[in-house]
Amino acid sequence: xxxxxxxxxxxxxxxxxxxxxxxxxxxxxxxxxxxxxxxxxxxxxxxxxxxxxxxxxxxxxxxxxxxxxxxxxxxxxxxxxxxxxxxxxxxxxxxxxxxxxxxxxxxxxxxxxxxxxxxxxxxxxxxxxxxxxxxxxxxxxxxxxxxxxxxxxxxxxxxxxxxxxxxxxxxxxxxxxxxxxxxxxxxxxxxxxxxxxxxxxxxxxxxxxxxxxxxxxxxxxxxxxxxxxxxxxxxxxxxxxxxxxxxxxxxxxxxxxxxxxxxxxxxxxxxxxxxxxxxxxxxxxxxxxxxxxxxxxxxxxxxxxxxxxxxxxxxxxxxxxxxxxxxxxxxxxxxxxxxxxxxxxxxxxxxxxxxxxxxxxxxxxxxxxxxxxxxxxxxxxxxxxxxxxxxxxxxxxxxxxxxxxxxxxxxxxxxxxxxxxxxxxxxxx
Numbered sequence: 001x002x003x004x005x006x007x008x009x010x011x012x013x014x015x016x017x018x019x020x021x022x023x024x025x026x027x028x029x030x031x032x033x034x035x036x037x038x039x040x041x042x043x044x045x046x047x048x049x050x051x052x053x054x055x056x057x058x059x060x061x062x063x064x065x066x067x068x069x070x071x072x073x074x075x076x077x078x079x080x081x082x083x084x085x086x087x088x089x090x091x092x093x094x095x096x097x098x099x100x101x102x103x104x105x106x107x108x109x110x111x112x113x114x115x116x117x118x119x120x121x122x123x124x125x126x127x128x129x130x131x132x133x134x135x136x137x138x139x140x141x142x143x144x145x146x147x148x149x150x151x152x153x154x155x156x157x158x159x160x161x162x163x164x165x166x167x168x169x170x171x172x173x174x175x176x177x178x179x180x181x182x183x184x185x186x187x188x189x190x191x192x193x194x195x196x197x198x199x200x201x202x203x204x205x206x207x208x209x210x211x212x213x214x215x216x217x218x219x220x221x222x223x224x225x226x227x228x229x230x231x232x233x234x235x236x237x238x239x240x241x242x243x244x245x246x247x248x249x250x251x252x253x254x255x256x257x258x259x260x261x262x263x264x265x266x267x268x269x270x271x272x273x274x275x276x277x278x279x280x281x282x283x284x285x286x287x288x289x290x291x292x293x294x295x296x297x298x299x300x301x302x303x304x305x306x307x308x309x310x311x312x313x314x315x316x317x318x319x320x321x322x323x324x325x326x327x328x329x330x331x332x333x334x335x336x337x338x339x340x341x342x343x344x345x346x347x348x349x350x351x352x353x354x355x356x357x358x359x360x361x362x363x364x365x366x367x368x369x370x371x372x373x374x375x376x377x378x379x380x381x382x383x384x385x386x387x388x389x390x391x392x393x394x395x396x397x398x399x400x401x402x403x404x405x406x407x408x409x410x411x412x413x414x415x416x417x418x419x420x421x422x423x424x425x426x427x428x429x
Contacts (some may be wrong), residue, residue, distance in 0.1 A: 001189045002182070010186055010192060010301070011074075013176045017304050018201060018271065019181065021263040022091035023066040023109045023173075023256065023361040026059035027076040029146040029266075030127050032092040034077050037129040040138035040154045045081050045131035051118040053126035053314035054422050061425060062361035064218075067096035068104070071256070077113050078104035090146050124313040125266075137421030143311065146266040173292065178305040180345065180399050183336045187298035199289075200295045201262040205272050208259045209245040211270040213250035218362035220247020221369060224384020237285040239376055244275045246372045251366035264300055264322065265307040269364055273322035274299045277372045278329035287333055301328035309407040315418035316410030319353040319364075323371030324348040330379040343387035348379035349406045350388035350395055356414070358421045 022044055027126045030050060038045055041056070052060075060073045068075050078095070083100045084092045093334065106179070118126055127142045128151075134190065141151035150160040158211035170350065187195070224230055225244035232239045249272045252259050255334040263271040280298045282292040309323060324345055341392040351374050355367065381387070 002186055005029075006176075007190055009188065010178075012315075014297075014301060016195070017265050018198070018300055018309075019090060019263055020204060020269045021271075022094055022258060022260045023076075023268075024059065024063040024254065025090055025146050025263060025266050025268055026056050026360060027063060027065060027073055028090055028092060029058060029079030029082050029125075030056065030073060030129070031076040032086055032089065033127045033129045033140050033142045034080030034090050034131070036086040036149060037131045037140035038081045038084070039086060040140060040152060040159070041131050041133060041136060041342055042154075043133045043136065046112065046133045047131070048077055048081060048113045049130040050077055050113065050115045051130075052115065053118055053124055053313075054149045055119060055124040056127055056416075057115075057371075058358070058422050058425060058427060059313070059360040063254055064362075066093055066256050066257040068101045068256060070101075071113065073115055074108045074113050075101070075104050077115070077129075078107040082107070088241070089262065093157075094258075111390070116425040124311060144257070146400045161368065166379065178301075178308065180302070180305065180342065181297065181338065183301045183305050184341060187294050187301060188312070188332070190297075192290050192293055195293050195297045198293055198300060201271065201275040201296060201300065204260060204277045205243065205249055206279060208252055208257075208261045208272070209249040210277060211259055212248035212257070215257070217248075217255040218251040218365060219255055220251060221365045222246075222251050232257065238281060239273065239373075241284060241374060242277045242280045243278050243369050243372060246273060247357035247365040247369045249276060250368045254360060254362045254364050260367050264303050264325075267310045267318050267322075267369060270303055270307075270318045270322040271300075273368050273371060274303045274325040274329075277323075277375055278324040280331070281333055282286045283332050285333065291333060295329040297396075298332055299324075300323040302328045302345075306403055306407060308412050309404060311407075313357075313359045314410045315357055316353075316413055317367050317371075318350070318411075319356045319368045319371035320355050320406075321351065322351045323368075323375040326372065327375035327378045330376060331382050334379060334383050336379070336383055337384045340382045343382035343385075344375075344378045345412070346388050346395050346401055346402055347381050347386075348374060349402050350393060351378065353394065353406050353409060355413075356417060356421060359425060386418065 138154045142151045150162040240254045261268045327344045
C-alpha cells in the first residue's frame with residue numbers, strides 16, 4: 001500500500017484538479033480574471049482590455065455562456081465585471097440574472113470591451129485583463145491554470161508577481177510523482193474512506209445529464225440516443241446508456257446551461273467523460289459502492305496523470321485523455337487487474353491519438369461520444385486478452401512510455417495543427 005504521507009499528497013492533487021465548474025472553463029477563466037481585476041479596481045470598469053493566448057481564444061469562440069443565451073467571450077467578460085466573484089473560482093458566474101445579462105449586453109453595445117491575441121508568449125493558458133475607470137487602472141493575469149493568478153496590480157502597486165514561474169505552473173502537479181502502476185495502487189489499495197469524496201463527481205455529473213434529458217440543449221445527442229428510432233439501431237443497452245448520459249451532460253454544458261459539472265484538470269468535458277461512463281456502467285452491473293468509488297478514482301487519477309505531461313490545453317482533444325481514464329475504470333469494473341488496464345490504455349492510444357481540438361462548442365458532445373465508444377471497446381478488447389502490440393505504431397511495451405508518446409504528439413507534434421485550426425476558425429467567411 002502507498003504510504004499515508006504520499007496518499008495524502010495524491011488526495012490533495014485530486015482535490016485541486018477535480019472541482020465544480022459552471023460553463024466552459026476557458027471563457028469562465030477569462031470571466032474569473034475580469035472579476036478579479038474589477039475587484040482590484042474597486043469600481044465598475046469603464047473600459048476592459050482582454051489579451052489571450054491562442055488556445056484560450058480558440059476554446060471560447062463558439063461556446064454558450066451560462067445563464068445568458070449568448071455565445072462567446074464578450075458577454076463572459078462583461079458579466080465577470082458586473083456580477084462575477086473571484087471567490088467562486090470556476091463558478092464565478094453563478095450569480096448571473098436576466099437583469100445582469102441585459103446590462104452586459106449594453107456594456108458590449110457601448111464598445112467598452114476589446115479582446116485580442118497576446119503576442120510573444122509560449123504559455124497556452126494565458127489571460128490578461130486590464131480594467132480602468134476614471135484615473136484608476138487594475139491588471140490581473142492568469143497563466144498555467146484556469147484559476148492560477150500570476151500577476152495582480154492596481155495603479156502601479158503590484159500585489160502579486162509570479163509571472164516568471166508561470167511556465168513551470170505544472171511543477172506543483174509533478175511534485176506528486178505518478179505512473180500508471182502508482183495510479184492503480186492508489187485507487188485499488190487505499191482505504192476506501194479516504195476516496196469516498198470522488199462520489200461527488202457521479203452525483204454532480206449524473207444530475208447534469210438528467211437535467212439535459214429534460215431540456216433541448218446543443219445538438220441534443222443525449223436525447224437523440226434515447227428516442228425509439230435510435231434504440232432500434234443501438235438497442236436499449238448498457239452501451240447506449242453510457243453514450244446517452246455522457247453526451248447529454250456535454251450537450252447542456254456546451255450550450256451554456258446554468259448547470260454545474262465536476263471538472264478534471266480544468267475541463268468540464270474531461271470531468272464528464274471520466275465520470276459518467278464509469279458511473280453508468282457501475283450502476284448497470286450492480287457494482288457495490290466500494291468498487292464504484294475505486295473505479296471512479298482510477299479513472300480520474302489516470303486523467304490527471306496523463307495531463308501532467310500533456311498540459312492543460314493542446315491541439316489534442318481532451319476526450320482522448322478522459323476516455324482513456326474511463327476505459328481504465330470500466331476495465332476494473334469488468335474484473336480486470338492491472339495488466340488488463342494496461343492493455344486498455346494501449347488500445348485507446350492506438351485508436352484515438354490525433355483527434356484535434358477545434359475549440360469548445362456544442363459538437364464537442366459528438367467527440368465525447370466517439371471517445372467513450374472507444375473506451376468501452378478498448379476495455380472489452382483488454383478483457384478478451386487483446387492488446388495493441390509494441391510493433392504497432394506509437395505503442396511501446398512500457399505503458400508509461402506509450403502515454404508519453406501520446407502526450408508528446410499532442411503537446412509538441414500538433415503545434416502546427418493548433419495554429420492552422422485557429423487560423424481557419426478566425427478566417428471563416
